Amino acid sequence: xCGIIGVVGDADPLTTLxxxxxxxxxxxxxxxxxxLVRPGEMWRARTAEGTESVSAxxxxxxxxxxxxxxxxxxxxWATHGAPEAVNAHPHVDCSGTxxxxxxGIIENHRELADDxxxxxxxxxxxxxxxxxxxxxxxGRRAGLELLxxxxxxxxxxxxxxxxxxxxxxxxxVIVAARRVSPLVVGVAPGVTYLASDVPAxxxxxxxFYAVNDDEIVRLAPEGFRAVDLDGAPVRLRQLSIDWDLETxxxxxHDDFMIKEILEEPGAVRATLLDRRRLDGTIAFDEMRVDDxxxxxxxxxxxxxxxxxHHAAQxxxxxxxxxARLSVEVDIASEYRYRDPIVEIGTLVIGVSxxxxxxxxxxxxxxxxxxxxxxVAVTNVVDSSLAREADAxxxxxxxxxxxxxxxxxxxxxxxxxxxxxLRLAQLRGTLEPDxxxxxxxxxxxxxxxxxRTLARRAQVEEVATALVGARDFFFLGRHVGFPTALEGALxxxxxxYRHAEGYPxxxxxxxxxxxxxxxxxxxxxxxxxxxxxxxxxxxxEVKARGAxxxxxxxxxxxxxxxxxxxxxxxxxxxxxFTPVVDVIPLQLxxxxxxxxxxxxxxxxRNLAKTVTVE
Ligand code: AGP
Numbered sequence: 001x002c003g004i005i006g007v008v009g010d011a012d013p014l015t016t017l018x019x020x021x022x023x024x025x026x027x028x029x030x031x032x033x034x035x036l037v038r039p040g041e042m043w044r045a046r047t048a049e050g051t052e053s054v055s056a057x058x059x060x061x062x063x064x065x066x067x068x069x070x071x072x073x074x075x076x077w078a079t080h081g082a083p084e085a086v087n088a089h090p091h092v093d094c095s096g097t098x099x100x101x102x103x104g105i106i107e108n109h110r111e112l113a114d115d116x117x118x119x120x121x122x123x124x125x126x127x128x129x130x131x132x133x134x135x136x137x138x139g140r141r142a143g144l145e146l147l148x149x150x151x152x153x154x155x156x157x158x159x160x161x162x163x164x165x166x167x168x169x170x171x172x173v174i175v176a177a178r179r180v181s182p183l184v185v186g187v188a189p190g191v192t193y194l195a196s197d198v199p200a201x202x203x204x205x206x207x208f209y210a211v212n213d214d215e216i217v218r219l220a221p222e223g224f225r226a227v228d229l230d231g232a233p234v235r236l237r238q239l240s241i242d243w244d245l246e247t248x249x250x251x252x253h254d255d256f257m258i259k260e261i262l263e264e265p266g267a268v269r270a271t272l273l274d275r276r277r278l279d280g281t282i283a284f285d286e287m288r289v290d291d292x293x294x295x296x297x298x299x300x301x302x303x304x305x306x307x308x309h310h311a312a313q314x315x316x317x318x319x320x321x322x323a324r325l326s327v328e329v330d331i332a333s334e335y336r337y338r339d340p341i342v343e344i345g346t347l348v349i350g351v352s353x354x355x356x357x358x359x360x361x362x363x364x365x366x367x368x369x370x371x372x373x374x375v376a377v378t379n380v381v382d383s384s385l386a387r388e389a390d391a392x393x394x395x396x397x398x399x400x401x402x403x404x405x406x407x408x409x410x411x412x413x414x415x416x417x418x419x420x421l422r423l424a425q426l427r428g429t430l431e432p433d434x435x436x437x438x439x440x441x442x443x444x445x446x447x448x449x450x451r452t453l454a455r456r457a458q459v460e461e462v463a464t465a466l467v468g469a470r471d472f473f474f475l476g477r478h479v480g481f482p483t484a485l486e487g488a489l490x491x492x493x494x495x496y497r498h499a500e501g502y503p504x505x506x507x508x509x510x511x512x513x514x515x516x517x518x519x520x521x522x523x524x525x526x527x528x529x530x531x532x533x534x535x536x537x538x539x540e541v542k543a544r545g546a547x548x549x550x551x552x553x554x555x556x557x558x559x560x561x562x563x564x565x566x567x568x569x570x571x572x573x574x575x576f577t578p579v580v581d582v583i584p585l586q587l588x589x590x591x592x593x594x595x596x597x598x599x600x601x602x603x604r605n606l607a608k609t610v611t612v613e
Contacts, residue, residue: 002077002089002103002611003029004183005200006164006174008070009191009221014061016193017073020200021054025602029075030083032057035090035099035166036068042099042168043068046088051602053088069221070172072164074101077607081126090166091130093137094122097168100136102129103196104160104181105612112156132157136165147218150175151231154214160358160611162211164194174219176211180384181611182356183211185224185236192219198241199399209236210382239382257402257494257600261586262453265446267407268579270396271414272442280432282422282439289347289373289391295426298345300325301372303332303363305610307405307489308351308412313482314578315349315416321575322430322438323423332359333613335366342370349375351416353400353408354609355383362613364388377415379408393419402601403608404494406586409486410449410579414442417575441573445580448570452583455568459584462549462565463591469520469547472499473511474585477534480504480524483578487522487585494593494600504537517545522588523563524581526553527574538562549588551581 003024007016017034032053033046043065047056054075074089081087090099106112109128112135117123121134132153139149146167154161160180167173176183176194186193186205193201194217198208211217214229217236226234253259277283300319302312309331316327330340332350336359342348348367352360355378364374365388376389379397386392395411421438424430430438472491476484485501492499502511504523515521521541525534538548539562550563553571560566567584593600 003075003196003200004072004101004103004162004164004194005196006072006101006176006194006219007191008172008174008219010069013068013071014064016204017071018054018058018061020195021057021073021075023199023202024075024196025051025054029053029077031076031085031088032074033088033090034061034071034073036065036071037099037166037168037171038065038068039171040168042092042097042166044090044092044099046085046090048083048085048088050083070166070174072099072101072166072174087125087127089129091125091127091133093133095137098133098136098140098165100129100133100163100165102132103162103611104179106131106157106161107159108157132161132163132165140167146170146173147175147216147227148231150177151216151227151229154179154216155229162196172221175216176219177214177216178211179213180358180361182384184239185209185211185217185219187223190221192221192224194219198239199401202241208239208241210239211236212387213384237382255402255600257404257406257590260400260402260407261583261590263398264407264410264453264583265449267395267397267411268414268449269446270398271411272418273396275418276439280436281425282418284391284393284419284422287391289375291426293373294347294423296345297325297347297423299343300327300347300349301340301367302327302329302349302351303335303360303367304351305332305357305359307409307486308353308360310482310486310489311409311412311416312349312351313485314413314479315420317479318417318420318575319423322420323427324429325423325427330363332357332363335363340366340370342367342372344371346372347375348372349377349416349419350385350389351377351412352383352385353379353395353405353412355380355385356609356611358611358613361385361388375419377412377419379411401608403603403606404490404589404600406490409582413578414445417442438573441576445572445576448572448580449583452569452580456587458567459587460591462567463588463595465565466520466547466549467592467595469518470497471514471519472497472522473519474499474501474522474524475504475507475534475537476524477504477530478527479575479578480527480530480581483524483581483585486582487524487589490586490589491592493606494589494598494603495596496598496604497592504534507537507540512540512544515541515544515546519546520549521546522549522585523551524577525550525556525559526569526577526581528553529574531556531558535559535562551584
């Protein structure tokens with residue numbers, strides 16, 4: 001998605017903006033731009049060179065003014081209007097002295113633009129964002145000071161935005177506002193920053209604040225002030241950011257993806273940390289839903305997208321098995337439009353690494369509006385999803401930059417299974433000693449993940465042997481099925497090779513027709529209770545010429561009879577296997593993509609966070 005950054009009071013704002021835009025690149029983008037402001041003059045440069053736009057921008061800034069102290073910058077992921085320089089941000093008003101940058105979608109931009117054109121405004125782009133520049137211009141023409149002009153603007157627009165505005169008549173001021181799209185403010189002595197998220201200004205700001213929906217901030221070198229939509233002063237919530245700059249860098253690895261895969265033991269460990277009170281009950285962050293309400297839950301609905309949806313599918317098995325509650329798992333973008341049934345006792349769990357996925361936020365809002373209680377499972381403190389929910393269970397996977405989500409998945413499964421155990425505790429469907437044993441089993445997972453990561457070489461051998469294959473099926477049964485879906489998603493999104501995840505029992509209902517020599521079947525075969533059935537599925541595909549890769553437990557002595565390649569993982573409780581079994585699948589995708597020369601951190605066409613529907 002788009003990324004925004006701004007700074008006031010900086011001795012070298014251009015360097016700050018370009019460094020910040022570089023750090024925002026992972027959000028996915030196809031063009032970029034900056035604006036610097038001097039008294040009475042707005043200087044602007046924009047490029048549209050795909051994922052090289054920021055590099056191109058540095059060249060385009062050769063003649064940038066050196067006496068500016070403030071500026072704004074933007075990386076754009078096209079939603080309205082082609083990825084061309086004319087549509088790149090910053091956009092300016094008719095006078096060329098008001099500049100805006102925007103992340104999100106203005107849903108009523110057409111009617112606003114029609115009205116503005118009727119008032120004589122001239123548009124130079126086909127974006128939805130440009131209306132913001134002309135609306136602020138209207139406010140300035142009416143004599144409003146800059147913050148008030150922006151407040152009037154966001155009262156007129158519908159949709160999602162994180163918007164920042166500069167006016168050459170007030171060179172050391174930026175005003176900004178957000179609704180749905182993320183926005184943070186950072187402060188250092190004599191300099192104030194804003195950005196879509198922390199990494200962009202991590203090495204410059206000292207203290208960070210979250211801007212909430214419909215709050216408007218005015219930044220000046222000495223600091224900032226904020227008001228709500230009615231103009232009443234508000235205090236921004238300070239964020240507890242313990243990331244050092246290195247966290248946002250690659251830590252010596254070739255890519256963020258492998259760094260984040262290798263961080264998975266720590267992600268699971270941190271997520272499970274101090275989750276139990278002295279009396280043995282399981283405790284969560286910001287649990288604003290009390291025990292009686294949780295005890296009264298009669299039905300659970302999980303909504304999520306992508307990898308988070310696969311973690312949610314694992315949670316279905318755990319909640320039904322341990323808490324004996326019926327569970328539905330919905331694709332977030334579908335939930336909102338199917339007129340969902342929400343009765344008394346419905347608990348909706350929104351799962352999202354970023355906490356900014358618009359589909360999941362809107363699905364949770366829909367559920368909330370129909371009376372459901374909502375728990376968020378998210379990796380970002382104060383994210384939009386966290387603020388929308390009645391309660392939050394934070395995964396503590398740390399910053400996840402690579403577009404391919406890896407450590408977030410294992411942390412989500414751990415957090416969701418802990419939530420399932422909490423529900424079982426409250427409903428008395430598990431004895432205390434059973435809960436203790438399962439919590440201990442969860443606690444043993446980081447070490448098992450470490451042992452699995454240590455076997456990386458065996459996966460790399462498989463990747464090398466099969467790098468020429470074009471079609472991959474990932475099969476599993478029970479929780480091995482969502483694990484297979486996740487393995488297929490990882491594989492397709494970074495190798496660009498066709499890969500599908502399927503319940504192993506479904507193969508003979510159609511997909512078996514696709515099996516022929518050259519097709520690779522990757523089977524998750526670590527659950528001993530289902531091994532026999534899976535073996536017969538593998539025999540079927542083997543007989544038709546498929547190449548079989550089996551993920552098997554250390555104690556498995558039978559699967560090698562039907563597998564061309566074995567990848568062994570430590571034995572664990574079947575319900576915990578997704579956390580361990582997903583590791584070789586992530587490594588297989590990573591190793592294959594590297595062999596194919598793919599950009600594993602920023603795969604084509606994709607964005608880290610999808611903040612538009
Ligand atoms: C997973 O590797 C993808 N990057 C994508 O499917 C992602 O999981 C999905 O967009 C949901 O993101 P979220 O967890 O931040 O909501």
